[in-house]
Amino acid sequence: MAIEVRNVSKAFGDFQALDDVSVVVPDGSLTALLGPSGGGKSTLLRVIAGLESADAGEVFFDGTSVSGVAPQHRDVGFVFQHYAAFKHMTVRDNVAFGLKIRKKPKAEIAERVEELLRLVHLDGFASRYPAQLSGGQRQRMALARALAVEPKVLLLDEPFGALDAKVRKELRDWLRRLHDEVPVTTVFVTHDQEEALEVAEQIVVINEGRIEQAGSPEELYEDPATPFVMGFVGPVAKLGEVYVRPHDIDLELEPVDGGYEAQIEHVARVGFEARVEAHLADGAPVSVLVTRHQAAEQELEPGQIIWLRPHRVHEFAVA
Amino acid sequence: MRADQSRATRLTLRTIALLYLGLLVAVPVGMVFYNAFSDGLAAAWASVTTPEAQHAFWLTIVMVAIAVPLNTIFGITAALSLVRGRWRGKTIVSALIDVPFAVSPVVVGLALILVYGRQGWFGGWLTEHGIQVIFSVPGMVIATIFVSLPFVVREVVPVLREIGTEQEQAALTLGASPAQVFWRITLPAIRWGVAYGVILTTARALGEYGAVAVVSGKIVGETQTLTLHVEEQFQQFDLTGAYAASVVLALIAVFVILSMNLLDRRKEKS
Numbered sequence: 001m002a003i004e005v006r007n008v009s010k011a012f013g014d015f016q017a018l019d020d021v022s023v024v025v026p027d028g029s030l031t032a033l034l035g036p037s038g039g040g041k042s043t044l045l046r047v048i049a050g051l052e053s054a055d056a057g058e059v060f061f062d063g064t065s066v067s068g069v070a071p072q073h074r075d076v077g078f079v080f081q082h083y084a085a086f087k088h089m090t091v092r093d094n095v096a097f098g099l100k101i102r103k104k105p106k107a108e109i110a111e112r113v114e115e116l117l118r119l120v121h122l123d124g125f126a127s128r129y130p131a132q133l134s135g136g137q138r139q140r141m142a143l144a145r146a147l148a149v150e151p152k153v154l155l156l157d158e159p160f161g162a163l164d165a166k167v168r169k170e171l172r173d174w175l176r177r178l179h180d181e182v183p184v185t186t187v188f189v190t191h192d193q194e195e196a197l198e199v200a201e202q203i204v205v206i207n208e209g210r211i212e213q214a215g216s217p218e219e220l221y222e223d224p225a226t227p228f229v230m231g232f233v234g235p236v237a238k239l240g241e242v243y244v245r246p247h248d249i250d251l252e253l254e255p256v257d258g259g260y261e262a263q264i265e266h267v268a269r270v271g272f273e274a275r276v277e278a279h280l281a282d283g284a285p286v287s288v289l290v291t292r293h294q295a296a297e298q299e300l301e302p303g304q305i306i307w308l309r310p311h312r313v314h315e316f317a318v319a
Numbered sequence: 320m321r322a323d324q325s326r327a328t329r330l331t332l333r334t335i336a337l338l339y340l341g342l343l344v345a346v347p348v349g350m351v352f353y354n355a356f357s358d359g360l361a362a363a364w365a366s367v368t369t370p371e372a373q374h375a376f377w378l379t380i381v382m383v384a385i386a387v388p389l390n391t392i393f394g395i396t397a398a399l400s401l402v403r404g405r406w407r408g409k410t411i412v413s414a415l416i417d418v419p420f421a422v423s424p425v426v427v428g429l430a431l432i433l434v435y436g437r438q439g440w441f442g443g444w445l446t447e448h449g450i451q452v453i454f455s456v457p458g459m460v461i462a463t464i465f466v467s468l469p470f471v472v473r474e475v476v477p478v479l480r481e482i483g484t485e486q487e488q489a490a491l492t493l494g495a496s497p498a499q500v501f502w503r504i505t506l507p508a509i510r511w512g513v514a515y516g517v518i519l520t521t522a523r524a525l526g527e528y529g530a531v532a533v534v535s536g537k538i539v540g541e542t543q544t545l546t547l548h549v550e551e552q553f554q555q556f557d558l559t560g561a562y563a564a565s566v567v568l569a570l571i572a573v574f575v576i577l578s579m580n581l582l583d584r585r586k587e588k589s
Contacts, residue, residue, distance in 0.1 A: 051488050071491045078492040084485035088507045097503075098493035142489075149493060 001062050001152040001185050002027040003048060008057030010043055017043040019209040020057070025187055025202070027062075030179045032200035033189045034232070040209040041189045045155050048187065050074050061152065074153075077146030077184075081158040083138040085130035091117070091141050092126040098149035116144040119178075136167040147182065156188035160195070172199055193233045197221065205229050227316055237286045239310055247289040248312040251276065253298055259307035262286060267300050276300060278308075348569070355562035366552075366560035367567055371540050375548035376567060378456070379525060382544060383571075386463040386524045391517055394471025395509075401472070402479040419468050427465055428533025431458060454536030459544065462530040467523040471516030478512035514579050521575045525568055 003025040010018040017040045025031045033041040046052040048059055050071035058067045066074055086094050095116055099109045117123045120140040130138055139159060146154060159175070160168040176199050179186055190196050196203050197217045205212040205220065205228075212232075213225040224230035230243055237246050239260050252259060262278040265285075274295035276288045288308060290300075300306075355363050366372065400406075401413055419427070434440050435452040445452055452458040486508065490500045506513070528546045535542040543551065545568050552560035 049492055051491070071488075072494045072496060074492070076492055078489060080485050080489060082485060084489040086486055086490075086504060087482075088510075097490065097495075101494045101499060145489075145493065 003153060003185065003187070004060040004063075005044065005048065006058050006060065008044070008047055008054045008059065010040075010047060010052060010054050016209050018047070018054070021206070021209070021211055022057075023204055023211060023214060025185060028183050028185055029201050030176075030186045030199065031188075031202045031204060032196035033187060033204050033206055034193060034196040034200075035191065035206035035212075036232070037191050039207045041191075041206045042157050044206065045157050045187060045189050048153070049076050049078050049155050051078070075149075075151050077149065077151035077154045079139070079142050079146050079154070079156040079159050081161045083130070083135075083142045083162075085133075085138050085142060087130055089129075090126065091122060091128050091130070091133070094130065094141055095144045095148050097145060102149065112148060116148055119147075119181075120144045134167075135163050136171060139163065139171065143178075147184075151184065154184050154186040156186070158189050158191070161190075168195075175199060197233065203233075205232060207232075224314060225316075230314055235287070237288065238284065239280070239286065239308060239313075242310060242313040242315060244310040244313050246275070246287050248310060249288045250309045250311055251288055251290050251294070251298070251300075252307040252309065253304075254307065256307050256309050259309040260286075262306050262308050264300060264302050264304045264306060266302055267295060269295065274300070276306075278306065280308075351562050351565045351569075354558060355566045358559050362559050363563040363566075366557065366563045369560075371543065372548060372560070372564060374540050375543045375545045375564070378459075378543065379545040379568075379571070381456070382460060382463045382527075382531075383521055383524045385460050386467055387517060387520050389464060390468055390520050391471050391513065393468070394516055394520075395475055395506075395513065397472045398475035398479055398509075399505075402476055403484070416469050416472050419466050424462075424466055424527065424529030424531075425533055427530040428462055431462055431465070431530070431534050435461070453534050454538070455542060458534035459531050459542060462534050463524050463527055466527050466530050467520045470519040470523065471513065474516035474519070475509050475512040478509045482508045510583065514583060518576055518579055522572055525572055 003023075005021060005023040005025075008018055008021045009016070019040075021040070021044060023044070033044060035041045043052060047054050050066065050069060054067070058065050060066065061074070086097065089097070092113055095113045096109050099112060104112075113126070114123070117126055120143055122137060122140055122144065125133065125137065125141075130141065133141065139162075143156075143159075156175075160171050163171065172195055175188075188199070197220075200217060202214065203217055203220050204214040207228055213220060213229045215223075217233075220229060220233045224233065227236075227243055230236050235246050237244050237249065239249070250256075255261070260280055262280050264276055264278045266277040268275045268277070269292055272292050274290050274292050276290060276295070277285065278288065279285050286308065367376075397412075397416065401409055422430075432439060432453050435445065435458060436442050437446060437453070439453075441452075450457070452461070486504050487500050490504045491497075495503065526546060527544075528550070531544055532547055532550075535544070535547060537543060537547055537551070539551065545564055549561050549564045549568070552558075552564060
C-alpha cells in the first residue's frame with residue numbers, strides 16, 4: 001500500500017516536531033526515515049500509525065485519507081524501539097494477540113503463530129515469557145506479532161536502537177531479507193546513516209521537523225541536496241566554499257591550478273586507505289582519503305606542505 | 320576473629336528484629352487468640368453467635384462489600400487519569416486523595432456530621448426527603464469509603480508509571496479497541512498493584528473504628544460493626560466476647576488475602 005503524507009505539521013507545546021512535511025512512500029518499498037534524534041522522524045511515523053494526530057495536514061493510504069481513522073482500524077504493524085512486549089503473555093500469546101482480537105478460529109491462529117515463529121527463528125520459544133528472551137529475540141517476537149495480522153504497512157521505530165552492535169547488524173540484514181520474502185510496504189526510523197544506506201531502497205532525511213531530501217541511497221550520497229544531507233549520509237570536507245567527499249580530493253606535492261595549499265598534521269593508515277589530516281592556510285581543518293600506496297609513494301608526513309584539488313564538488317544554492 | 324565478629328553482629332541484629340516483631344505484633348495478636356479460647360471453644364462460639372455479634376459481623380461485611388469495590392474502581396480510574404491524563408490541577412487532586420491518610424479518623428467522622436448531620440449542609444434537604452445518613456448505615460459506609468480511599472490509587476500509580484504506554488499502543492495498532500486494551504493489557508499489567516491495594520483497602524475498611532464510631536451513634540444491633548462490637552464487649556467486661564470477635568475480624572482478613580491469591584493464580588492459568 002502506498003502512503004502519502006501531505007503538509008503535515010505537529011507541535012508539542014512550543015516544540016515544532018513536524019513543520020509542513022510531505023512525503024510519498026511507494027507501494028511495497030522499504031523506506032528509511034533518517035535524521036538526528038529530536039528531528040521529528042519518530043513523530044512522523046507515529047502520525048502515520050495514528051498514535052499521534054497531526055495539527056495540520058493529512059495522511060493518505062492508497063489515496064484515501066486516514067486522518068479520522070483510529071490506530072486500531074488503520075491496518076498497520078508497529079514495532080517499538082523498546083519492543084513493547086506484553087510481559088504477562090507468553091511469546092505465543094504475544095504473537096497471537098492481533099489474531100485473537102480478530103476472533104480467528106483457534107486452529108488457524110495456532111498454525112499462523114507457528115509459521116511466524118519459524119519465520120523469525122523463534123520456534124521452540126513459544127512458551128517462554130518475554131523476560132526470558134534476549135533483546136534481539138524480543139524484537140523478533142515484536143516483528144512476528146506485528147506481521148501476524150498481515151498489515152498493509154509495517155512501521156518500525158528505531159527497531160534496532162536498543163540492541164548491541166553485532167545483533168543490530170544481524171537483524172538489519174535479516175530485515176532486508178524479510179522484506180524480500182514478505183514484500184509489505186515498510187517504513188523504519190533510524191538515526192544511523194549506515195543502517196539506512198545498507199537496508200533502505202528509499203531514504204527520507206528529516207531534520208528539525210522538515211524534509212531535507214528524499215531519494216535512493218545513491219542519490220543521497222552522490223547528489224545531496226543540502227550541506228546537512230551531505231554531512232549526515234557520509235564524511236565531508238570543506239575546501240573554501242565548496243563541499244567535497246574526502247575521497248574526491250586529489251593530493252599533490254606541487255602547486256596546481258585550483259588547488260588549496262595545506263599543511264599535514266597527521267597521517268593515519270587504516271586498512272588499505274590513509275587518512276590525511278591537514279589544515280588549510282586559513283587554519284580550517286580538512287581531511288583527505290588517499291590510497292595507502294599513494295601515501296607511501298608521496299612519503300606523506302606531518303609538517304609537509306601539500307596542495308588539495310577537489311575533482312568532484314558539491315555546490316548548494318544558498319537558502 | 321573477624322568472621323566471629325560479623326557473625327555476632329548478624330545474630331544481634333536478627334535477635335533485635337525478632338524481638339521487635341514479637342513483642343509488638345506476634346505476642347499481642349497471639350494473646351488475643353489465646354484469650355478468645357481461654358474459656359473453651361464453646362464459650363467463644365456462643366459469644367460470636369449472639370444476635371448482636373452476628374449483626375455486627377454482617378454489617379462489617381456490608382461495609383467492606385460496598386467500600387472495597389467502589390474504591391477499587393475509583394482508585395484505578397483516578398490512577399489512570401493522574402498518570403496518563405493531561406489536565407491542570409493534577410497536583411491538587413493528588414494531594415486531596417492523600418487527605419484520608421493525613422486526617423485523624425475521629426476528625427473525619429466529625430467532618431461528616433458537619434456535612435450530612437441534621438444541622439449540616441445537606442442535613443435539611445436529607446431530612447426533608449426522609450434520608451438519614453448520620454447515626455445510620457449510609458453514614459458509616461461513607462466514613463469507611465473515606466478512610467480507605469487512597470490505597471488502590473497509591474498502589475496503582477507507581478505501577479502504571481513503570482509500565483509506560485508502549486504496550487497499550489502496540490495493542491491498539493494490533494486492532495484492539497480501547498476497552499480491549501484495558502482488559503487485556505492494562506489491567507493484567509497492573510494486577511499486582513490492584514491486588515495489594517484491594518488487600519490494604521479491605522484491611523482498613525475492616526478495622527476502621529474512629530470515623531465509623533463517630534457517625535454510627537453506636538446503636539447495638541443496628542449500627543454496630545465488628546470493631547465497635549469488640550469495643551462494646553470490652554467495656555462491659557465480656558472479655559471472651561471481645562477477643563472472640565477480634566478473632567473473627569482477623570479471620571476475615573486472612574480469608575480476603577487468600578482469596579486474592581487464589582484468584583490471581585487461577586487467572587494466570589487460564
